[in-house]
Each structure stands twice: as structure tokens, then as C-alpha cells.
Amino acid sequence: MTPAAHHSAPHAGQTILLTGFDPFGGGSHNPSWLIAQALHGQRIAGHQVVAAQLPTVFGESLQRLQALVQAHQPALTLCLGLAGGRAALSIERIGININDARIPDNCGAQPVDTPVQVDGPAAYFASLPIKAMLNAVQRAGVPCEVSQTAGTFVCNHVLYGLMHLLAQGVGPKGARGGFAHMPWLSGQGEPHLPLRDMVRGIHAALWAAVLTPQDIALQAGATH
Ligand code: PCA
Numbered sequence: 001m002t003p004a005a006h007h008s009a010p011h012a013g014q015t016i017l018l019t020g021f022d023p024f025g026g027g028s029h030n031p032s033w034l035i036a037q038a039l040h041g042q043r044i045a046g047h048q049v050v051a052a053q054l055p056t057v058f059g060e061s062l063q064r065l066q067a068l069v070q071a072h073q074p075a076l077t078l079c080l081g082l083a084g085g086r087a088a089l090s091i092e093r094i095g096i097n098i099n100d101a102r103i104p105d106n107c108g109a110q111p112v113d114t115p116v117q118v119d120g121p122a123a124y125f126a127s128l129p130i131k132a133m134l135n136a137v138q139r140a141g142v143p144c145e146v147s148q149t150a151g152t153f154v155c156n157h158v159l160y161g162l163m164h165l166l167a168q169g170v171g172p173k174g175a176r177g178g179f180a181h182m183p184w185l186s187g188q189g190e191p192h193l194p195l196r197d198m199v200r201g202i203h204a205a206l207w208a209a210v211l212t213p214q215d216i217a218l219q220a221g222a223t224h
Pocket residue numbers: 021024030032056080081082083150151152153154155156
């Protein structure tokens with residue numbers, strides 16, 4: 001077997017995979033996908049951003065994500081989603097092993113209390129440096145917070161599934177992953193943020209993620 005058989009991607013370990021979702025729940029746009037598209041092709045500390053869209057569908061979203069991780073061998077994967085009602089970019093700390101959908105996904109599925117991964121651990125922490133990313137986004141002048149829950153819909157499903165893939169060794173050695181939720185765009189509801197601010201914030205977050213191998217200590221907890 002040639003070494004190339006192990007790493008089919010031309011730039012293994014030098015890619016940042018940045019995903020966004022299609023619109024869901026009756027929305028016409030999903031800012032997460034607009035942000036990912038805006039950053040496609042950017043070079044960040046020797047890495048190249050590859051943007052890809054995931055369907056807001058249980059199961060299929062993770063099959064697509066697995067194919068992307070296998071094809072691109074990203075050093076770092078950041079998945080983005082929309083969380084209407086939140087006022088700031090929120091960097092997720094944890095994905096939990098549960099699907100509990102309040103609304104149907106884009107294929108009409110509405111699982112209640114099923115595991116993302118049968119026999120998987122209860123939860124995974126994101127392995128990106130969430131505090132360094134928080135700090136970088138705030139310094140770029142964009143509202144940002146650490147979130148202690150990604151919910152129980154497709155975004156949590158994807159965060160948990162991503163961390164499970166990485167734990168199974170899909171992707172290059174040392175690959176890190178995480179998730180961030182975005183507020184509405186203007187016109188979608190309140191509170192909202194302009195698209196350019198969200199793009200600037202995620203750009204800053206990616207720089208911090210690449211340049212910070214060990215997360216910094218910074219208070220960003222929640223009392224409730
Ligand atoms: N937000 C949903 C799924 C897709 C998206 O952008 C969520 O927060 O689960």
C-alpha cells in the first residue's frame with residue numbers, strides 16, 4: 001500500500017472544514033451557510049478554509065460530515081448553525097448523546113429521546129479552544145459567549161457526531177472540532193447581527209483556533 005492510500009486528500013492536515021446548514025423550520029436563509037461561503041478559500045495561518053453545506057436532517061447531516069472529513073482530512077472542523085433568539089455568536093462547549101426534536105427536520109423526521117450514537121458516551125466536549133476563540137471574537141468587536149448547550153436538534157446531533165467521528169480516528173491525527181451558533185440576520189427576527197459582523201467574528205475565531213493548541217483560562221461560565 002502506498003502512503004497516498006492512507007491520506008487521499010492532497011493537503012491532509014492543512015484544511016479547515018467550515019460547515020453551515022440549509023434553511024430549516026420555514027426560514028428562507030440560514031446565516032450559518034452564508035458565513036461559511038463568505039470564508040471559503042481564505043488562508044488562515046497556512047491552512048485553507050473549505051466551506052460545505054450540511055442538510056438540516058438527522059442522520060444524513062452526519063453521513064455528509066463523515067464524507068467531508070474523510071475527503072479533506074481537516075486539521076480543524078468548525079460547524080456553524082442558526083440559533084434564532086440568541087443575541088451573540090455562541091461557541092458551544094458540549095454535544096450530548098440525545099435527539100429530541102421540537103420541530104421536524106427537513107425530511108420530516110422528529111425523533112424524541114433517541115441517542116445520536118447507540119452505545120456512545122453521554123457527551124463530548126468540543127476540542128477547539130473555546131475560550132481563546134471567545135476572546136478573539138470579542139476583540140474583533142463582535143458579541144460572543146460560550147454556550148453550555150447546543151440544544152437537542154440537528155446542531156447538537158452534528159456536534160456530538162463530529163466529536164464521535166474524531167474520537168473514532170476519522171480525520172488526521174490530532175484533528176480538533178467544535179460548533180458555534182449564530183443569531184438571526186437582519187430581517188429574520190430580533191435580536192439580529194449584520195452578516196459582515198458574523199463573518200468577521202468567525203474569521204477571528206478560526207485564527208485563534210489554529211494558533212491556540214492549548215486553551216486559555218478565561219471565565220465564561222453560567223450560574224444558571
Ligand atoms: N440550526 C438548527 C439546525 C440547523 C441550524 O442551523 C439547530 O440549532 O439545531
